[in-house]
Amino acid sequence: MKKIKTALATLLLTAVSTAYAIELSLNQSEFSAGDPLTLTLTNEDWSGEADIYIALTLPADETLYFLTPSGLVLDWLPFQQVQIAAGSRVILPIASLAPLPPGEYTFYAGVTVPDTLDIIGEIAMNSVIFVAGKLELGDISFPYGVVGRTYSFAIEPNSGMPPYQFSLISGTLPVGLTLSSESGLIQGTPSERGSAELTVQVTDARGDVDEIEGVLNVFGVLTFGEHGTFKGCNGLQMAFNASQDLDEIRIEQGTYECHGLEIPVGKNWENGIKISGGWGSRFDNQSDDPALTVFDGKGEGGILTVSSGVVTIEGLSFQNGSSYSGGAISAGATVNITNCSFSNNTASDGGAVYGSNNITNSRFSNNSATEHGGAVYGSNNISNSSFSSNSVYFRGGAVAYSDNITNSRFSSNSATEHGGAVYGSNNIINSSFSSNIAYGSGGAISDSNNITNSSFSSNSAYGSGGAVFYCSNITNSSFSSNSAYGSGGAVLSSCNIINSIFTSNSAGSGGAVYFIYSSNNIINSTLSKNSASHSGGAFYGGGTILNSIFAQNKAGEEANDITPNGEVDVDYTLVNNILGDVNLGTHNIMGDPRFVDAENGDFRLGAYSPAINVGDSSVIDEYSFLKDQAGNEIDLDGNRRIVGEAIDLGAYERQ
Incomplete structure (x- = not known):
């Protein structure tokens, strides 16, 4: 990675025979893909409103890249309008440099009078910056070839510092094909059927090394x-x-x-x-x-x-x-x-x-x-x-x-008995279910082990479990407008529910959730506007409820969030209406959760929600929350689960 040759330059401004100095500096001496770039403009004695533009160019291709500082009022592209007070430092953070090709760049900054093109001053600062990231090949697989047909496939790294060197370190290419060590191009005309297990090593100009392993099949052809x-x-x-x-x-x-x-x-x-x-x-x-x-x-x-x-x-x-x-x-x-x-x-x-x-x-x-x-x-x-x-x-x-x-x-599928869409599955991930119906139980799904990052809307069951009938774990999933004539408008099961949301579901008992046993858990979930004709507007059954929000749920014509059937433990939860005996912890709260816009379906926490930073953060260690690529636990939106002093209540973390 090359170094910045100079990180400071001075701009002398001349206006009405008065000289002003503005300095431009960078926040670090070297950059790679994904690094934020911060330019700092410092002036000594000039003040007033000015339009500032910042750009850089790669002389090799003569392309001018205008950079957009964040947090400033947009005047007209590529200019950014900002107040410059004498003696102040104006910091202009700029987004990731990942889209830029690697090479030597020249930075430019200019200051003009607002609403005119009169230039007060401008600056050019020669810098060397390399923006290529660590060598990564990504998900590359070899397409198949056909006997007697021309084959051409280029291995292209996702990132890294060119030029690259390519070498075959294990396996043998099919007869008729060659690998270019400079371009990574596999080409030729295969002459025999075969299956070749290959490992190609790629080395970039910095000496970083990565490998691609795969199978290259060559087929014979029959035509019909x-x-x-x-x-x-x-x-x-x-x-x-x-x-x-x-x-x-x-x-x-x-x-x-x-x-x-x-x-x-x-x-x-x-x-x-x-x-x-x-x-x-x-x-x-x-x-x-x-x-x-x-x-x-x-x-x-x-x-x-x-x-x-x-x-x-x-x-x-x-x-x-x-x-x-x-x-x-x-x-x-x-x-x-x-x-x-x-x-x-x-x-x-x-x-x-x-x-x-x-x-x-x-x-x-x-x-x-x-x-x-x-x-x-x-x-x-x-x-x-x-x-x-x-x-x-x-x-x-x-x-x-x-x-x-x-x-x-899955949409508009039906079963006379169970599982309007799916019966008997191990894992359901990143899938959607809408308007499926079961004339027995499980309007969308019956008998599934794990459900993750999935959505269920307007599914129905004439029996129980408007969306799901029996499962083990539900994580980061949403349930809206599902219904059951029996129990569990969204879910009837014995399971663990984490980071999920239930809205506008309905049933005879347990408008959203009906738990059969007391060994199950609802953790960091939001249950709002659900209804039951008999009992348990949102929840009916036994189990443990932590870090959750219950709001505007009804049983019959009465406000009702929870109706116990068996032992129920509730703590660190916003809940207003409980009908029956439950074990209440000392950290529950009541009141309006102050969602962003519940009437229009946004159940994220508003800025003044009482559910912010009042949860039990130890649940992160005790239960299986989803994590991002960096290993951080995430909420229903995929954002970090703990922001601030403690975890928030409900499915969404206030960012």
Whole structure:
């Protein structure tokens, strides 16, 4: 990292034969990406209102970067208007330098008369500043290659000081490919199928070192469609039969009325094959729109059965498939599905898909099942996917039995029994559930272990648990306008709830939360405007409540926050209306929590809220709060959980 050559320069201003001095200094001698830059202007004896501009240029590319000081009144870009009093120091903090390329910079500052272009004075200060951060490669993976097709992929660091050196320190590139030590470009024309495990080391000009590890697969190609080698549904089955390890079967754009296709038994591939859609007539250009390549089962049977091997399916649509297990795809082996669409498929279990390892970036709509999983039955991982208007007679309107569900959306799914959207999952993360319904219990979810960073709105159950029926842990999640005819407008369970918010939920008992046992906890959560027709406007049951806020909840026509059923311990909590005997600690408070704008849905703490800095900070060590990348516990907004003397009450920390 290079040093600042000079951190101080003097500007002599001349106005009406009077000389004035302004000095410009930097807050530190060297900078890297993410560091804040602070320029200090100091003048000796001149005062008055002035427009100040600050800029820097990289002579190598002759680009002028205007820097925006914070905390000043904007006059007109790139100028900032500020009062300069004689003898004062005007400190101008400037945001991170991360967007700037590394190199030698010249700083400029100017002072002009307000509302004119008359220059009182200006300054140029030569400085050397390097703004590149520590070498980081980021999340890089090698795209696959195809035999006989030109391959080109450049390894590009996220940050670091160029120039870079690239070297292959383990593994062997596929035949026909080379790695440039100067540009990081892997290129050539692969001539053989293969799977190469590689480690590429990158060194920057400072000597920082990072590595990328990954697998580069080279596929052979079989083509199917009007212009392909294989034609017709029988031809596609022949392609499946003939496929070898690391083959890609490319499907030409079009609609194919096929059913009963199968990857047969005995395909003991080490790496597997890929079936991909969206290809043009020359099979060298692929669209990422799955609607262009459609398999239509016409309701005459299941479309594809995978009986052995490892199969990746991408860029295809499956519709009108019908089978006992998996109307579109039935997997008895390893199947990975990405960027696919499934609609109007039916089955007993898994209306669209039965058994899969991973489902990514896919869409499921209007699929149905009579037993479990209106769209999917039994998937290890589901991510970045959407499920809408799927239905099941028994359990799991969209999904039954999945290990992990991440970054996915569920809307308007239904189950006659339990789990309007999902039945039986281990982890649900960063997902949203809206307008799902169960005619039994669990309008959105039934029987899940952990729910994190997820939102639930307008879900309903004719039984209990308008959004969630039975789970173990709910963290940093929001519940609004969910309802149950029975108990638990949002949640009926025995679980721990941390950093979550419940608003405008309703039920017979426990408008927001109904706890079955007294061994459960509500920590740093906000429950407001919930209602119960019978008891427990916000909460009914037993357990421990700490650092939480209860406000404007009702049972019947009466204000009611908590109705105990079993032993309830409440401390460090803002609560006004309790009906029944609870164990009250000595740190509870009453009154208006003074939210920012509760009427319009903003339940963050206002500047004068009595809930600020009055919580028990020891909960940070006792309970599992989410943390940011720096290891700090965070609130529902992702901000630091403790700001000030003590933790705040409720789901949000006043910043």
